[in-house]
Amino acid sequence: ATSLRIDPDALDDASPHLLPIGRPADDVTCHILDQDLRPVPVGRSGELFIGGVQVARGYIGRPEVTRERFIVPPSDPTRRLYRTGDLARWNADGTIQYEGRTDNQVKLRGYRVELEEVASRVEEHTWVRKAAAVVTDNPRTGSQVLVAAVELNERTAAVMDQGRTDAGHHQSKSSKLQVKAQLANPGLREPAEL
Structure with a gap:
């Protein structure tokens, strides 16, 4: 198991976008590295890696995920670090500030969901x-819901234009969908309106 001590006192003034994590526990090393696995300076954002005796050897039966998540840093080939997928930065006082994810992974009802994977599966249709x-x-x-927005192919869009829509569909005034880390389509309705 991989662990990190969270300092609850650091949460008093936390903004919803930047959450203080605190300091690593005594037997844990934290590294904030750039894309080339080099340490970033204090105050600069990078990916959080965790090291120490508690870092596992890898995922059982999943060598490809193990190679992706458990790395040997070029600066010290005797260490193994766990790539968390979290963006963070060191503060001047030695604490770590959480800044988000490197991917589009979110938590929904206790399960981790990769938004790009959901979109990819929808695009298979x-x-x-x-x-x-x-x-x-x-x-x-008040609960969180997973919403998929789609841009239809021309043939399906033509059928939808003829008024053959089901109650669960909503056709946005904007026919183009911009896909990035977030949806940039103000024409999408709230889930309660669908």
């Missing part, structure tokens, strides 16, 4: 040209 997925709050229930 023949009627979809492009898709994006987001987690948003349902204003009616």
Whole structure:
């Protein structure tokens, strides 16, 4: 198991976008590295890697994921570090500030969901040209929901234009979908309106 001590006192003034993690526990080393696995200066953002005796050897039966997540840093070939996928930075006082994820992974009802994987699966359907997925709050229930937005292929879009829509569909005024880390499509309705 990989562990890191979280300092609850550091959360008092936390903004929703930058969460203080605190300092590493005594037997844990934390490294904030750039894409070339070089340490970044204090105050600069990088990916958080965790080292120490508690770092596992890898994932059982998953060598490809092990190679991706457990790395040997060029600066010290005797160490193994775990790549967390978290963006963070060192503060001047030696604490770590969490800044988000390097991927589009989110937590939904306790499960980790990769938004790009959801979009990719939706795009496997023949009627979809492009898709994006987001987690948003349902204003009616207050719970989080996974929403997929799609750009239809021309043939399907023509059928939808003829008024053959089901209650679960909403056609946005904007026909183009911009896919990035977030949806940039103000024409999408809230889930409660769908």
